[in-house]
Amino acid sequence: MSHIxxxxxxxxxxxxxxxxxxxxxxxAVLFRFTKKEALSRRFPLLGMMAxxxxxxxxxxxxxxxxxxxxxxxxxxxxxxxLIFLATFVVNVILALFGHGGITVIxxxxxILSIEGVFGYFLFHLFWQVSKRLILTTFIATFxxxxxxxxxxxxxxxxxxxxxxxxxxxxxxxxxxFHLLKDKGPHHEEETKKTEIHLGRFIAIVLPLGFIGxxxxxxxxxxxxxxxxxxxxxxxxxxxxxx
Amino acid sequence: xxxxSYLDYIAVEGKRFLHRFSPTLKIIGMxxxxxxxxxxxxxxxxxxxxxxxxxxxxxxxxxxxxxSLTFYPLIFAVLFIFISGFQIHFLLLIFLKVLCGSTGxxxxxxxxPYPMIFSVLGRILPDSFVTxxxxxxxxxFILLNILEETQHALYLRGGFxxxxxxxxxxxxxxxxxxxxxxxxxxxxxxxxxxLLRGFKNKIFYRGK
Numbered sequence: 001m002s003h004i005x006x007x008x009x010x011x012x013x014x015x016x017x018x019x020x021x022x023x024x025x026x027x028a029v030l031f032r033f034t035k036k037e038a039l040s041r042r043f044p045l046l047g048m049m050a051x052x053x054x055x056x057x058x059x060x061x062x063x064x065x066x067x068x069x070x071x072x073x074x075x076x077x078x079x080x081x082l083i084f085l086a087t088f089v090v091n092v093i094l095a096l097f098g099h100g101g102i103t104v105i106x107x108x109x110x111i112l113s114i115e116g117v118f119g120y121f122l123f124h125l126f127w128q129v130s131k132r133l134i135l136t137t138f139i140a141t142f143x144x145x146x147x148x149x150x151x152x153x154x155x156x157x158x159x160x161x162x163x164x165x166x167x168x169x170x171x172x173x174x175x176x177f178h179l180l181k182d183k184g185p186h187h188e189e190e191t192k193k194t195e196i197h198l199g200r201f202i203a204i205v206l207p208l209g210f211i212g213x214x215x216x217x218x219x220x221x222x223x224x225x226x227x228x229x230x231x232x233x234x235x236x237x238x239x240x241x242x
Numbered sequence: 243x244x245x246x247s248y249l250d251y252i253a254v255e256g257k258r259f260l261h262r263f264s265p266t267l268k269i270i271g272m273x274x275x276x277x278x279x280x281x282x283x284x285x286x287x288x289x290x291x292x293x294x295x296x297x298x299x300x301x302x303x304x305x306x307x308x309x310s311l312t313f314y315p316l317i318f319a320v321l322f323i324f325i326s327g328f329q330i331h332f333l334l335l336i337f338l339k340v341l342c343g344s345t346g347x348x349x350x351x352x353x354x355p356y357p358m359i360f361s362v363l364g365r366i367l368p369d370s371f372v373t374x375x376x377x378x379x380x381x382x383f384i385l386l387n388i389l390e391e392t393q394h395a396l397y398l399r400g401g402f403x404x405x406x407x408x409x410x411x412x413x414x415x416x417x418x419x420x421x422x423x424x425x426x427x428x429x430x431x432x433x434x435x436x437l438l439r440g441f442k443n444k445i446f447y448r449g450k
Contacts, residue, residue: 008276008279008280008339008343010336027371031368031371039370041433043374044429044430045429045430046377047374047376047378047381048385048425050374050377050378051384051425052421052422054378054382056418077426089371090378092375093382095347096350096351099314100318100340100344100347101343102276102347103280156325163325197325201325219418222411222416222419223419225415225419230419230423231426234423
């Protein structure tokens with residue numbers, strides 16, 4: 001739900017390059033501090049959960065571009081450090097599969113991993129309080145998605161000045177082509193009229209997002225119930241129940 | 243997603259000139275396309291880039307059914323256009339950037355098998371990350387097989403019906419749950435067989 005579904009070249013370089021660097025740094029730190037043996041043992045599980053997330057993200061509800069992320073359930077099963085690596089892998093594969101946004105892989109990883117990491121901690125926190133599996137999973141997923149969607153809106157709003165530049169300075173760039181464009185005296189008037197409608201973007205994203213948060217919350221809760229029935233050991237809830 | 247296996251098949255079995263190019267060269271080409279997307283801000287420039295990519299697509303004779311994949315990211319771009327207040331120039335700019343990116347990537351994938359791309363990436367990225375990419379790629383195909391079986395079971399249990407949304411949601415969630423449990427079981431078996439073959443945190447790929 002909370003991917004930045006933006007094409008390459010829309011976000012400013014000063015935004016996506018640090019995003020890449022930050023994601024790489026977090027991944028490097030996680031690789032460095034995760035025990036090699038544990039990492040090696042959990043590699044196939046990481047691959048499998050990442051594949052499940054790729055499959056979930058590929059089932060799109062047209063025309064509203066909804067898809068389940070399965071990040072929270074993957075976070076619950078993988079833990080907070082491995083879910084970051086899994087989201088990194090998922091974003092690389094999705095970008096390579098034609099979802100676009102190769103340059104925003106870093107930012108997407110940071111945003112999507114918020115879902116997984118927050119989902120994991122919220123799930124365990126609420127479980128200790130309520131012990132009701134479906135309710136716990138639903139609330140944890142809902143809140144995790146709210147956080148990541150606001151993080152996405154925050155990132156998109158950071159690039160406002162760049163969007164203005166794209167709209168106002170038509171034809172300017174490293175390579176200029178003036179085959180079709182003819183700047184007349186009306187150009188300045190038009191420029192004054194154009195503005196960035198971030199509020200409109202938010203007004204569309206939030207209601208659509210709300211439906212998505214509920215849907216993903218319900219689906220994740222039902223998946224958790226199914227897993228709890230067949231393989232309760234995977235959820236690691238026994239220790240907390242005792 | 244089912245197209246992934248078809249894309250992989252075309253990349254492996256294709257015999258056109260782009261298939262014979264070295265994967266490194268093609269990845270460098272893709273980086274140049276990305277550079278063009280990031281730097282170009284004029285419609286004719288982007289049109290030229292898109293035209294070149296489309297021409298390459300058809301010269302390589304990649305099946306037309308794959309071409310539809312390049313339009314997929316437009317669904318997401320539609321949401322973004324609200325920011326601009328429907329400025330035509332901005333919309334065309336965004337759409338062309340989307341199409342250039344997706345056509346470039348699909349062209350790369352339809353002419354280069356995934357493992358070859360990963361092995362090139364392995365020269366610059368950490369081994370553990372490339373191993374994770376390989377395992378995810380392998381797992382996608384395992385899960386696709388399981389999904390196919392699950393779809394039959396789901397169909398017999400009523401599948402997805404708009405008239406019964408709650409039951410449909412339960413069916414879909416159970417299918418995903420089933421997919422995950424089967425996938426986790428398969429991952430445990432995969433790990434055991436990887437250990438038997440001497441897996442030590444790195445997968446070696448021997449290309450063509």
